[in-house]
Amino acid sequence: MPDRARFVINIALLLLITLLARPASAYVLSWQTESSNQSNSELPELSAPANSREGYFVLSLSKSPTQDLIVEYSTDEEFREINRTYAWFGDFQDMTLTGFSDGTHYFRLKVSSSEPAENTHQETQLSNVVQVQVDHYALEQALTLFSLGGVLFAILVVIILYQHQRSRAHE
Amino acid sequence: MSETADFALDSTLGLSLVVIFGLLWIIFGWYLGRANKTHEDFALAGRNVGFALAAATAMATWVTSNTTLVAPQLTYQFGIWGMVGYSFAALGLILFAPLAARIKRLMPKGYTSGDFIRLRFGRAAWWVFMVISVVYAFGWLVSLGMAGGILLQALSGLDYHIGMTAILIICVGYTLFGGLRAVIATDFIQALIIIIGVVGIAWYLIDTVSLESIHTELSENHPRLLDLMFPAAIMFLFNNIFFGLGEIFHSNVWWSRALAFKGKVAFKAFLLGGLLWLPIPIVTGFIALAAPQLGIFPPSADMVGPMVAAEVLGKVGAIVVFIVVFSALASSLDSLLAATSDLVTRDFYHKKLRPQASDKQLFKFNRYCIAGIGLLTWLFCLPQIATLGALLNFAGAFVASTIFPIVLGLYQNKLSGTYAAVAMASGTLLGLVSYFTIGFYVAALTACAISAAVCAVGVMRSRNRFDWNKLQESS
Structure with missing residues (x-):
């Protein structure tokens, strides 16, 4: 980008921010x-x-x-x-x-x-x-969701770690 | 608590800081951008990013409005679990480390996450994925723009629209000049500022407002914030983890980094970035627990972090907070602008509209794209429609549905494109249903669970085997 364009953008930025300002008072x-x-x-x-x-x-x-x-x-x-x-x-x-x-x-x-x-x-x-x-919310409802999340997360971690090891061994 | 609550900075000082920082970042971006000769230089920093910069950009990009504004917000709303649960988002970076190594191995010449989905799963899944990516990218961009406005408003009382406009202009400016090279270099500096600043603020806070007095106030007047059996917070915990995983696993912000990092740097860089990130939400979240003790009850929960820090540290503290949060926002906003424009340039313009486009045309279109996305984000930010946390978690329903299709797509050759598309679409839809019927803290969990179930059926029923060589597409 030419120098002049950069200069114009910088000045425009300064002006825009300054003009939009509300006075502190x-x-x-x-x-x-x-x-x-x-x-x-x-x-x-x-x-x-x-x-x-x-x-x-x-x-x-x-x-x-x-x-x-x-x-x-x-x-x-x-x-x-x-x-x-x-x-x-x-x-x-x-x-x-x-x-x-x-x-x-x-x-x-x-x-x-x-x-x-x-x-x-x-x-x-x-x-x-x-x-x-x-x-x-009822605590039972919350703990049910917590357990579901825990199981799903454990499955995901096992898949990633197992597949990562397998892929490295394959190399 | 009857005294007038004034702002920590006057609006002139706030504006001056914005202008000074803005010009510094833009000049730095322009300086770095001089080395960009090709579109690959601009979009992927020449695929030559070393370990130190790689780890710093992984950490700094993940420190964003999420950690500096939303972590305190969720701590203020959910107490201890909000703080601890938020730090688990580091698992997204840590678990992406092996995926990044795999991505680099499977697609050494790849450009975007959209490339992978198109080649691995085909057109239907690609369309669903692109809708999810665009919704998420704009959700995050809008939340970052909003965060800039909220930050300045909380610290100096300056109109929300000014802060929001300023941060967008600045980030668009230096990303436009410097591309990914500028984004990663500024991330490195911003990471240093964030770590030093956050640790300094927390240290001073503990020294000034004792842990004992915070605990007493919370026990007496806000007991639920200390309750480990807080139902909504328990529901939120895994939701936040899946949201973080979905954000990182699908987003081109992270894929472009994995592809830009040199050789085998990606695995170590994401692992270290995640470990460095882990304590930051604990520190920023803790700040919010001091709010009731200090008599600070913010207009919007996402303003609590900067307001507490400014109250405790005074004017100097407010300046420090401003610099830290501004750095955090900029480090994410620039990354997202660059990654989203790469996605649009590569996946729509190059692959769909103009396959014969020259390198120069791609370079030019990418820059137009950055400016266009910046403008669109600004328009979305104008009405301050939701709190940051609610806005981000709305996107959670979308991104969490991509977790299992991406993981299985990278490692498992049995999952077909049809099942991947159905998994992402049905996960997103039911995630949104739970978002509106139960709350934002279950949307990602629901989306991920549905998507995982569909993927499991897909893998069990599949008769085809994907040929990994099909991922080797010439650019």
Whole structure:
């Protein structure tokens, strides 16, 4: 390829990447600049899959968050005891949670309490409650598949090793 | 856990890293590509790759979004089994070692895996195989392009489309200039970066966040991740092994390497590459187990690895993570671009469309092909349709159905083309059924089991014997 073509490709690459860039400031979630005009905005609606067979699932927001959010988790529908809280990351609309045992799990959103004292009234702002029913596969079913896989793998390894030895001996 | 979760890098720094690395790789690719005089030089690096480069390219190509992003994802989803199970994908490289020696012996002048299927099993099996190869190649290419976007988004908040576009442009650029020679040489450097980087990150993580605190957090709040009797994870284990075996056994990425390696290097190179690869998913997967302890709950499970590393190591760590993952993605993306374009050039263009094409025309078409595949991949990557793990495991239903036809095709002269075609087609179809009815963690296992059963019937019922000399086709 001629030198000129290489030069043009390199410049085009630089330009394309640079032009497509979003400014860094677009991603900074800063309560100092946003809380004044957004403190009264409604919380996004929370949604989640009704069931999970693996113990992991994704919680989703109806829109990108404009303030720092926390997800509250409870095994009690009334949230009399909060088992755990999760800080929502950046301006993403999803959060993946994992490692849950069988049972019904409840989640809701609230505004983060890390802001100054005068803003703490926001803590009372709560979203809708979503529930996820975790029901893991039966262990017998899993072990049956595991055994099938083990037998199939053993057959494959024996075929390869046996044929490899045979082919070397033949040489 | 109430503080704002900010990104480890600002988007300008993220972009600068992309541009610097991109230009370095492209210039390096152009420099190496000057030695390519014929199409064989470009596609198979002159069939003269020595042991050190061969082992490095085997290992580095297999370290990809699979190991740097999907291994943490599966650990985050399946816990201990996700991490250990993922490392078993090394068996794919290890078991390919004897196959590579056999391939080199049977087809010393061969070009692609498609060549073998066409000559060994005939047209029907070849068509099924090509559909599987193309679906897999695009599944992997799209997952790699997506991974580039996800990586930059997780570390710097930069729009997904920018990272995805950048990595595709860079990899297409240096593969276009340098061919397989550039791919293997960059793989060698990328392998060194990956090993040093991954070990450094894990070392620092264990030093900063103690194993005891990670264990306590998981036991109390995410008990299933430590449970060795986790049903979905148990189902996933062999599925992942068969997926890895199917990926390597059928893909022209690995066949082109087996054919490009010098003399009897292939066996030792794949064996060593597999052994070097084995601990890497354990290390990258372990990183994900620290996520709950650090209060990191990612938007998408495939972002957990870079997010944890960036959180623990700060800005410098984020740069290290970026370089390591970017190297891992590039080392696979370039290989796949080169191997897929070889497959299209050799199996479609040369064998079907223009049998009289000159070496110069093949060389030119191969380059157009790389650019075209890059563009198509970019279009598929635009909508971020699935998580990386789900996308990859969808392809598992396809590739696992090729394991037994390929192994038996290489060693056993009784398996006919008809049975090989039926084995691959029925295995794929039922694998897809299980993917949609049960989950992604059983698709490859089902496909492999069905395909093996059909092959067993084929070998038992066969009356014909294949003549191995038919594989010696003049180019």
